[in-house]
Amino acid sequence: xxxxxxxxxxxxxxxxxxxxxxxILGHRLSEWCGHGPILExxxxxTNTSLDLIGQSVMWLKYAAETDGLGKxxxxxxxxxxxxxxxxxxxxxQQNEDFAYTTARQFFFDxxxxxxYSELRNSTDETLRGIAEKSVKESTYHVRHSxxxxxxxxxxxxESHQKIKNAVADLWMYTxxxxxxxxxxxxxxxxxxxxxxxKVKTLWYENVSKIIxxxxxxxxxxxxxxxxxxxxxxxxxxxxxxxxxxxxLKRAFPTAKW
Amino acid sequence: MVNNISIEEIYKIIEQVSDPEIPAxxxxxxxxxxxxxxxDETLKVVITPTYSGCPAMNQITCDVQxxxxxxxxxAQIITRLSPAWTTDWMSEETLEKLRASGIAxxxxxxxxxxxxxxxxxxxxxSQIECPFCSSDNTxxxxxxxxxxxxxxxxxxxxxxxxxxxxxx
Numbered sequence: 001x002x003x004x005x006x007x008x009x010x011x012x013x014x015x016x017x018x019x020x021x022x023x024i025l026g027h028r029l030s031e032w033c034g035h036g037p038i039l040e041x042x043x044x045x046t047n048t049s050l051d052l053i054g055q056s057v058m059w060l061k062y063a064a065e066t067d068g069l070g071k072x073x074x075x076x077x078x079x080x081x082x083x084x085x086x087x088x089x090x091x092x093q094q095n096e097d098f099a100y101t102t103a104r105q106f107f108f109d110x111x112x113x114x115x116y117s118e119l120r121n122s123t124d125e126t127l128r129g130i131a132e133k134s135v136k137e138s139t140y141h142v143r144h145s146x147x148x149x150x151x152x153x154x155x156x157x158e159s160h161q162k163i164k165n166a167v168a169d170l171w172m173y174t175x176x177x178x179x180x181x182x183x184x185x186x187x188x189x190x191x192x193x194x195x196x197x198k199v200k201t202l203w204y205e206n207v208s209k210i211i212x213x214x215x216x217x218x219x220x221x222x223x224x225x226x227x228x229x230x231x232x233x234x235x236x237x238x239x240x241x242x243x244x245x246x247x248l249k250r251a252f253p254t255a256k257w
Numbered sequence: 258m259v260n261n262i263s264i265e266e267i268y269k270i271i272e273q274v275s276d277p278e279i280p281a282x283x284x285x286x287x288x289x290x291x292x293x294x295x296x297d298e299t300l301k302v303v304i305t306p307t308y309s310g311c312p313a314m315n316q317i318t319c320d321v322q323x324x325x326x327x328x329x330x331x332a333q334i335i336t337r338l339s340p341a342w343t344t345d346w347m348s349e350e351t352l353e354k355l356r357a358s359g360i361a362x363x364x365x366x367x368x369x370x371x372x373x374x375x376x377x378x379x380x381x382x383s384q385i386e387c388p389f390c391s392s393d394n395t396x397x398x399x400x401x402x403x404x405x406x407x408x409x410x411x412x413x414x415x416x417x418x419x420x421x422x423x424x425x
Contacts, residue, residue, distance in 0.1 A: 040401065043401045047405050050310035051310045052310070055309045058309065113375055117375055128339055133338050136341065
């Protein structure tokens, strides 16, 4: 497909944003490897991590292609600095305890499933391909994290308190999932990107349903929301993540698989 | 050098490559090889990945190139994402092979995701038939198993734990 340089530039930003979300969240989840509360959850968390990192490879490959500077997906993942990462702040938040990880994952998974489902209608062949492939993986993720929301919320007094705290603390990071700017506007006009306002309505509806069922209170959408990640302004967390994620490549630049 | 070899023969050569995580099946049976053709004297092999993060993908790509190289054929691997790989592409014969190797095959055909009812999926998968004793009296231990493509189950009848290849 032939796009103008302008479209390509925005397509690259778009692919970076959505690729970075999955790379950073995948990395966060991988930190549970060998530390899961039970063996099954160790496997589940790292399998989800694997799916997300796999998806980020497709996104960042496309970001590199549309960037037109001859970069590869590895350059995108390993050789950009904090300000160049475009992920939402939600995904870089710390694992804390299993309740935090569950709430963070749940907020993202519900969004992810709706996002990919919509993106299957994109006019762009590559994005359509990524969406068709990934949406199947999302269904497993969303089922897993939803079940844990219910189990923790409607579980013991302690688990209820922990997931309640996690929902309260992480809620202010959810607004950014629906952030849109000129990149989205230009791509929506071409039928390439999707309107995140539609995703937001569906997200709130479905997140509310599970939170209610988990005997927790649903926070309001009209509350203070953090933002910055999409423009490269991050919390302190990202630097720490990148120092670990990029260490090998930066220390041994010529290392090959 | 490549002109005197037919596409059928190429498929035969590729059949030597198995999925390192499911040695019972070769990549053709898995439905991963979508197309094989010559373009400007170069052999192109189109592969559709199973799971996005499948760590076996890189190995499979290398293995396909290697077995072809052993026959003096240089191949270029093309990764195709759409249409997305599905367990529906496995033949009845393949599913039987999976069962014989101790992995319960995907139970149903994959249903199309209903965009108006996306969250209808939140339910535990139904009981999976034990690949060892064929009993339905089984329970799920974990939706995530030894690899990304499998879930983990237990048979109450023969008291054996087993893997199940998830519908995808």
